[in-house]
Structures are given as structure tokens and as C-alpha cells.
Amino acid sequence: MNQMNNFPSQKLHEECGVFGVYQQPDASFLTFFGLHALQHRGQEAAGIACGDGTQILCVKGKGLVTDVFEKDALSQLTGANSIGHVRYSTEGGDEIENVQPILAKAHMGSLAVAHNGQIINAQDLRCSLEEKGSIFRGSSDSEIILHLIQRGKGSLLEKIQQACNLLDGAFAFLILTEKNLYAIRDKNGLRPLSIARKGNGFAVSSETCAFDLIGADYIRDVQPGEIVKFSSKGMQSFSYTSCVQERICAMEYIYFARPDSNICGRNVHTMRRSTGRILAKKDRLQGLQADIVIGVPDSSLSAAMGYSEESGLPYEMGLVKNRYVGRTFIEPTQAQRDMGVKMKLSANASVIQNKRIVLLDDSLVRGTTSKRIVLLLKEAGAKEVHVRIASPAILYPCFYGVDISSRKELISTQMSRDDLCAYLHADSLSFLSIQEMEEAYGGSSFCFSCFSGKYPTPLYQNILE
Numbered sequence: 001m002n003q004m005n006n007f008p009s010q011k012l013h014e015e016c017g018v019f020g021v022y023q024q025p026d027a028s029f030l031t032f033f034g035l036h037a038l039q040h041r042g043q044e045a046a047g048i049a050c051g052d053g054t055q056i057l058c059v060k061g062k063g064l065v066t067d068v069f070e071k072d073a074l075s076q077l078t079g080a081n082s083i084g085h086v087r088y089s090t091e092g093g094d095e096i097e098n099v100q101p102i103l104a105k106a107h108m109g110s111l112a113v114a115h116n117g118q119i120i121n122a123q124d125l126r127c128s129l130e131e132k133g134s135i136f137r138g139s140s141d142s143e144i145i146l147h148l149i150q151r152g153k154g155s156l157l158e159k160i161q162q163a164c165n166l167l168d169g170a171f172a173f174l175i176l177t178e179k180n181l182y183a184i185r186d187k188n189g190l191r192p193l194s195i196a197r198k199g200n201g202f203a204v205s206s207e208t209c210a211f212d213l214i215g216a217d218y219i220r221d222v223q224p225g226e227i228v229k230f231s232s233k234g235m236q237s238f239s240y241t242s243c244v245q246e247r248i249c250a251m252e253y254i255y256f257a258r259p260d261s262n263i264c265g266r267n268v269h270t271m272r273r274s275t276g277r278i279l280a281k282k283d284r285l286q287g288l289q290a291d292i293v294i295g296v297p298d299s300s301l302s303a304a305m306g307y308s309e310e311s312g313l314p315y316e317m318g319l320v321k322n323r324y325v326g327r328t329f330i331e332p333t334q335a336q337r338d339m340g341v342k343m344k345l346s347a348n349a350s351v352i353q354n355k356r357i358v359l360l361d362d363s364l365v366r367g368t369t370s371k372r373i374v375l376l377l378k379e380a381g382a383k384e385v386h387v388r389i390a391s392p393a394i395l396y397p398c399f400y401g402v403d404i405s406s407r408k409e410l411i412s413t414q415m416s417r418d419d420l421c422a423y424l425h426a427d428s429l430s431f432l433s434i435q436e437m438e439e440a441y442g443g444s445s446f447c448f449s450c451f452s453g454k455y456p457t458p459l460y461q462n463i464l465e
């Protein structure tokens, strides 16, 4: 993003989404639909690679899935096996070489790779590979796996196992050969990846919402540290390490994923609703008096429903989202930035006038959008606005593919809770604690690192710097 002209993004961004099918007559078309269902995970670029048994063809470009793939582009992609990718770049630039899938033609055959996540030892691995003669086409961390595989020993599966063992960080990979498809998750399972059956073949996706669209039936998730191979022998499971634990990114449930997706067997809407319930219980104990509950569309609506159910306060549509705002709106002045929020969200004045409102938001990153929303509600006649954040305060960077790169950009590190409440023009402010989050989610098999500062993988000096 051009920071000179565009106001920096106020929400977090997921790095990307991956989707693939094995043994499907219309593989490229199904992958197009799958990527379309995952479009919320990345809007900068999209690509599809198809294997027809003898070769891999790849089409990719910048823009939304529907911009990159017109009918002619999909018709070129023949073959029954396919992988696709939607991208939001955090690591590597936005040049076309970094758009995925990345295709490599080697003596052992062709390989295409699509990756969601971030390899945190990418810089060290890249330097070492370059010293050994590897030449990289782009600057993305995802290309590293292709070079590591090429340098491995034994069968392709063994080479993939060796490569995965060298990677630290977050990865959900799809690897396509001329004949087979591999689906892999990192040993902490930080990024989601699910498997479904469709007819005599299979589908793999970052989120299960894509299965519903193509009529595939969910089977299970790829496990942390697992390599699932789809071949003429069907679906086979292999591991590349015994050192595994489940630490799925909590932000998938809080904000990234679609509410109709199930991640690691848990429905995203249901998880969000339970966070709203816990916030309501807390407020009841503290005697908060309010008239209505509203959520910031779309990702906070489920938490607002949960709050309403638990508190007995009516759930109202106090904010309405305009769905036709271009994502490249340029906002160089303060007045235009304020207009930018108003273009995206409108306050429903007849619902909120003279009301004491509980406003549910999924998370608080830089705080500017939340502040504008509170002001929008007050300008429209709200008597009080009590901001409730359905996650803990974000205090630390993410090294696993989400664009929180420094503590300075996080408003919760810069102000006390009271100052933050005043900054937002809110009448009160509260977050979930990490313990309450665990209670809402029913366990601790999640990554909460951006809240706790406790990371499930080793950190590297170059990242910290």
C-alpha cells in the first residue's frame, strides 16, 4: 500500500488463503469458486495452477479473483488437479513474481506452491540457499520451500519432509505436482487448513466456507505437523515431525474467518458469540446500565448477538455497512478520512437516538476507526456509548503472517485504559482478558501471542530488529 496517499489500514490483514482440488473434472472452475469464497483473506492478487498429469499450467495476476480470471483464463487451465491462492502481502513486495501459486520447473518435474502464513527464519534460509547457488525470482518467503525441496534427498515426499523440518513459523502449504497434491500444516497448526470429499476426489481449503460453495463434504482438518498426500492411492497421511502442538491463530476466530466457517471443528460465529456472552456477564456483575446492543459490521455482529442473549438487552442494527465502497479510496486529508468511515458505515439514527449503547467491536488495533465510529454514533444522537472489545488488548507484534509489525502502532501499548477510553470518546471501555478468552473458546490450544507476548516458536534476531 502506498502510505503517501492512502491512510494506513486500520484493521488487521490476513496474509492470504489457499484452496485446492484433486481429481475433479472442472478443477480450475472449482478452484475459482473456492478462491471467491476466500476473497476476504486477500484482495491484492490471485492465481490458479492446474496439473493435467504431464504438466502444470499457471495463471495469476493482481486484483480480485473475478478480475484475474475471466472465462478464457480458466479455460486455459486444463487438468483434474488444481491449487489456488488469494494474497494480501505482508512479507515480500506486491510485485508479480510474489503472486502465488509459485511454479518451478526442475529435473524432478514441475511443482507449484501456494502458502498461507509466514516463515520466520526466511531470511536465514534464503541467505544460506543463495550461498549454495539458489537464484530466487521474487522476494516472498513462500519461494523458499521450492528451493529447499529441490535440494532435498530421496523421494519427493522425503524432500518435502526435510524441507518442512527446516521451516519455522506459520505455514499452510498446498503443493501441486503434475499428478499429485500435498497439503501441509506447520507443527503448531497456526494457520487453518481443512479437507473435504467431493465425488471421487478431494478439496482442501483455508476455510470450510469454500466447501459449501462447491458442494464438498468436510472430512477433517490437516493436523499440525502433518503432510496429507492425494494421489491415485487416495488420501494418505504422513508426519514430518513428532514435536507438535495445536496453536491455531485466535485472530482467525476473532476477525479473519467468515462466520460460516468451521476452523479446527469450531464454528466461527459460535466462538464469537461466546465472547459476547462473557463480556455481558462481566458487565452484569459491574452493574452496567444500557438500552441496546450493537455490533460493528460484519465481524462483530456475532459477539453482539451473544452479548444481547446473555444480557437480555435488545440487539439492534445501529450501524449499517455500505457494501459498495471501493477498497482503494484515497484519503489524504482528515476531512476525507472522516468521510471514508461515513462512506463505509452509517449510523441508524432512529434506532440509536437518546439510547445508552453497548458497542461490540472484535478487536482494537490502532484505535482510529473505533474512535470515528463512537463519534458517528454520538453525532447521530446516542446518549452513551460503552465500547466492548471481544478480545484482549493487542500488545505485541505477530510474526506469523498478520500485519502487526511493531508495538508502536498498537494503541493499547501507548495509553492507559482510562486514557484510551477518553481518546475513543467512549463512556466506558473493556476488553476480554486472556483467561476469559480461553473460557469463551473452551481451551488453550490457540495462539494468543499478540495478546500475551508468549510465542510458540523461536524468534529470530533479524525479525526482532
Ligand code: SF4
Residues within 6 Å of the ligand: 190, 249, 250, 251, 252, 397, 398, 399, 400, 401, 402, 447, 448, 449, 450, 451
Ligand atoms: S500472534 Fe496473534 S495474529 Fe499472530 S498468529 Fe498469534 S493470535 Fe494470530
